[in-house]
Amino acid sequence: MKGILNPRLASFATTLGTTLLFSVNSHSDNPRNGGELMLGGGYVHSDEPFDEGISGFRIYMDGRYQWHGLFVESGNIINRQKDKPAVGFNFYNTDHWNFDLLGTIADDSIDYRYRAGNYIVYRSRSSIAGAGFRAIGTFNNTTIQAMGLPIASEGSRDDGVLRHASLWLDQKWQINDKWEFKVSLGAQYRSAELLDHKYGVEPIQADNYIQPYEASDGTDYTAHFELNYAITDHLFIQPYFNITKFSDSAMDSPLVKTAINSFDRSEQERKLGINLNYRF
Numbered sequence: 001m002k003g004i005l006n007p008r009l010a011s012f013a014t015t016l017g018t019t020l021l022f023s024v025n026s027h028s029d030n031p032r033n034g035g036e037l038m039l040g041g042g043y044v045h046s047d048e049p050f051d052e053g054i055s056g057f058r059i060y061m062d063g064r065y066q067w068h069g070l071f072v073e074s075g076n077i078i079n080r081q082k083d084k085p086a087v088g089f090n091f092y093n094t095d096h097w098n099f100d101l102l103g104t105i106a107d108d109s110i111d112y113r114y115r116a117g118n119y120i121v122y123r124s125r126s127s128i129a130g131a132g133f134r135a136i137g138t139f140n141n142t143t144i145q146a147m148g149l150p151i152a153s154e155g156s157r158d159d160g161v162l163r164h165a166s167l168w169l170d171q172k173w174q175i176n177d178k179w180e181f182k183v184s185l186g187a188q189y190r191s192a193e194l195l196d197h198k199y200g201v202e203p204i205q206a207d208n209y210i211q212p213y214e215a216s217d218g219t220d221y222t223a224h225f226e227l228n229y230a231i232t233d234h235l236f237i238q239p240y241f242n243i244t245k246f247s248d249s250a251m252d253s254p255l256v257k258t259a260i261n262s263f264d265r266s267e268q269e270r271k272l273g274i275n276l277n278y279r280f
Helices: 007-027 192-199 254-263
Strands: 034-047 055-067 070-073 086-093 097-107 110-116 119-125 128-139 142-152 161-174 179-190 218-230 235-245 269-279
Touching (some): 097 192, 110 254, 128 192, 161 192
Antiparallel strands (some): 034 055, 055 070, 086 097, 110 119, 142 161, 161 179, 235 269
């Protein structure tokens, strides 16, 4: 595995720096300036193809703070496919749209666990960092998020250039003054370089159980459903469920196939949980 600082990343950094230099003083009245924080904890059960799922209690934080357009976001493990940690600059806003330059995680790390004869084998792949652009549109109870990341990361096996694009549609329904229902539907495209880093097998890594494999590009699809019941203005209960269908490129990987067959695992990722959250 190797990675280099790609000229595209250098160009992005130059663009970001120039934008910050000339724009930060004009964003003191940015409507997105300020912070929000939510702390929560609860029980979650998950199934996934690659490794053992999660069953147990988890504590998490979901926060965002912005100052003069500069922002940091903690991410949210409840819908990790959409809400990842990020830092960036909110450089332009309209009545309905917000536009950001950002650095974030383009793809999470992954751990494989499978049987090889009488042994249990563990393999892992590192996460991928990305930098690019994001647009968020808000229309009453409907939110659209589109993101494109021309990526340079040390996770790449080739020249460090990866590409990621995602599109999300969120819809909320306020049932009454206590109950709210939310649906989030998303598609996440990843380039061949990125998926090959995560699911590919180089000849030197192959053995009697895992054959060489070069991944192509592909798209994952996620559906997330949640209910929110307000106990007070700040405290609420949140049951949720999400499911992710992985791309054919991912599912054709010998690493994934062997992991599924070793322990009769699900071919999709499913999470079911319930949290008690406090919003500050």
